[in-house]
Amino acid sequence: MTTLVIGANGQIGKQFCELAHQDGVAIRAMVRKPEQAEWFESRGIEAVIGDLEGDMEHAFEGCDEVVFTAGSGPHTGPDKTLLIDLYGAIRTADIARDKGLSRYVMVSAIRAEQPLEAPEKMRPYMAAKFAADRHLESAGLPYVILKPGRLTDDAATHGFTDVLEDSASQSITRADVAQALLHVVRHPEINNRAVTLLNGERSLDELIR
Template sequence: MTTLVIGANGQIGKQFCELAQQAGTPIKAMIRSEEQASWFKERGIDTVVADLEGEFEHAFEGCDQVVFTAGSGPHTGPDKTLMIDLYGAIRTADIAKQKGFSRYIMVSAMRAEKPLEAPEKMRPYMAAKFAADAHLSNSGVPYVILKPGRLTDEAASQQFASTVEESGDNQISRANVAHALLHVVQTPGVVNQEYLLLDGKRSISEIVQ
């Protein structure tokens, strides 16, 4: 089972790809240009060049599930949010459905279903995530939606919580999200589920069942 990683060159994507490669879990990293390829090739990770804002169906060749951890980033405008976080995610789900993929694993966001409660600057992003999640859950593709809290650059603790009350905070490290992704990818029986992810004190296997 080979997993296509969309958003592989992002902060979570790179960490997940490295973990998957070390674990012997087959992946293919989708990157926007050959200039991004050297980091992956140094680690023996297969790549395919494709752009979420263009044609990217060829990237799905030889894969049977997909991880979507792409994001337009904090320094772009609502136009990129629409094209990447919303339309890119929707197109990915439609192609995965068309090709009969076994799963679509989405990295979404905590409280994406309540975009008006987010800081004003974040509302377009949260609205895009909410709509993309809704499309995915109704697409007919078996799915898993991970909803991490506020992202940090702390080292991986591999300890998780599934509520703010349990965690005592609303944050999680990108490294922990990468470990959670690896667990989900390696656990094919987990389907049609959503999980809130925060830093905590439990193993990921206790959260994702």
């Protein structure tokens, strides 16, 4: 089974690709530019050029599931949020369904269902995530939505919770999100679930059964 990783060149995407490759999981990293592909190919990871704002259907050929961890980034405007975080996610879900892929794994955000409660600058992003999640839930293919809290660059803790009160900072490391993605990919029986991800005291087996 081959997993297409959309957003592979991002901070979570790269860590997930390395973990999955080391674990023997067959993955295909979708990147926008040939120079980005070199990082993956030098590690023995298959890479394909595809653009969330353009041609990308070919990247899905021969894949069985999708991991979507793409994002427009904090330095872009609402226009890119609409095209990448919203429409890009919707397009990829529709392509995955139409091509008969078995599952779609989305990296979303905690409290995406309450965009008006987010800081003003974050509201377009949260609204995009909310709409993309809702589209995925009704797209007609099995899904898993991971909803991490505030992301940090600390080392992986391997400890998790989905209870807000159990996480004082309501944060999670990007490395732990990558670990959670690998756990989901290893367990194809996990379907049609949305899971809040925070650092805590539980194992992934306890959190995502």
